[in-house]
Amino acid sequence: MTAYSLLDLSPIPEGHTASDALANSVTLAQAAEAAGYKRFWLAEHHNMPGIASAATSLVIGHVAANTKSIRVGAGGIMLPNHAPLVIAEQFGTLATLYPDRIDLGLGRAPGTDMAAARALRRHMAPDDSFPADVQELIGYLGDAPEDASVMAVPGTGTHVPVWILGSSLYGAQLAAYFGLPYAFASHFAPAQLSDALATYRATFRPSVHLDKPYAMMAIGVCAAETDAQAQYLRSSQELAFARLRSGTPGKLPRPVDDITTQVAPTVLAQVRQALSCAATGAPDTVQTQLTALIAKHQPDEVMLTGMIHDPAARITSFQIAAHAMAGL
Template sequence: MQKFSLLDLSPIPEGQTAADALSNTVSLAQAAEAAGYHRFWLAEHHNMPGIASAATSVVIGHVAGATSSMRVGAGGIMLPNHAPLVIAEQFGTLATLYPARIDLGLGRAPGTDMATSRALRRHMAPEDSFPQDVQELIHYLGDTPADAPVRAIPGVGTHVPVWILGSSLYGAQLAAHLGLPYAFASHFAPDMLAEALAIYRASFQPSAHLEKPYAMMAAGVCAADTDDEADYLRSSQYLAFARLRTGKPGKLPAPTHDLASQIPGAVMAGVKHALSVSATGSAATVKQRLSGLIDTYQPDEIMVTGMIHDSAARVRSFQIAAEALTDLRVA
């Protein structure tokens, strides 16, 4: 593992507003930059009462403007929701405003429910055009000839780094075929992590973008002064994920000492499995768990994420994680 980074969904805690969440995101990004995180990504979700990063490119610009050196980007933009030219213009503009600091991770999922997908896209194409859309987008960000009928301005010549994101084998195969960096969403979809990384590495084709495979894995983190405190703080995310899975999404719940009374056993088992690629506990516990994940999967980069109701506790959690990851980094 050479680098470590941070994924933020800009969670909206119970008792707070979207404005509070976006302010918390800026504070977290500034703390992450000071702690040594390489990049800070935000994700596109829509119609989610507990997530404030729907207009992802706008939030990326806000965070980039509030920081100075850390890379900022999308983890990711759900490309089926958008015309490739629009995303090229948005990220071309970001790259023009913040040179050499912007990343563009692309996902194939809608990032929402079907009704919201229809509202976003206006019409639903029956075919899967994701591979073609990715290549069209990369074309717009490249050295498009001056006489090309369509150009992204700003965008042309910015060469914003494009990543393929995935939680199955499809993204691994596409990233390998196109010679692009690959990020696996193991923080909520752990089952195919090992196989996806193996396929990506084995079938990678060098390209103008990348000479050899570069794989990132994601892991949940909830760190505190003690294991017990971290378990308590982590309960907010368990509750939020359980409610989402049972069709009751909402703001990020306050933590509780009594999860068993709020989440049925079968649901809790599924939630814990989905969020199992994670590290929860004191500094020593988190370091041990992250070390094990890195040894097992050998990522080039690890991206940590986590939702904690209290903003100060969330900042502290990622600071503790950064200290552990700094020690685990291999030059």
């Protein structure tokens, strides 16, 4: 059976607050743990009215405190926004509080618009320091020599598993070069999925972290009792993505019967292409679609994700998906 995990952006639905969204994330994580999900990851986004996981390490700690065994982590931390030492201390603390349960996925994008990126970084470095920053961060989490001038406390010796995230060949090449596990963001950028996985597997160099490649692909999921109900629920995410693409992000919209009345055909086509790596429908439909995607790309693990306005319907969707995965 292919391992299956869950990515949550802690969405803030229209009519609800950030407090509601964070509570919903905890409830979802508890349901995911009961349904057999391996990991529950949260992602760093900033300046987005519809996403409550900006302080990602804090939300990870909150979720870990309210679950028992599921791995909890970042999918991911946008490392250019942070000093590597700060992230090592944060995740070293999490790993100290919740041993053998914390994951650290690292991304190279800012996870926000340029104005917010400037506010986060205070200055915009012209050079790409991501590879060096990844190495520095891993070093802080490893076994430090006694004469180390800088140590992450907590952090040193925790060996928090580090993943490289990406939606292009760059992340695949870097993960392969460093011998790290790799997760591809195919849930919103599927175009280079096949090439990225092939590159990662072909150029992987064994390391102290991994002796062979370990690749994860993200798949959107929206499951319900019927195909029609699932398509209706999915309209919330399509609307949210269309508004983001149009420069007007907001809270997660309520679902609509006919999205074509609210989104221009060209924009809707772009949205549906971006979100095309997905399984949407009734239980049998979702299982068929997941089976096809996994057979095509042969991931070692899948990361399921999906935003639904109704928190109860979202839990049901991931429970249906877990049942489908367990039956593959």
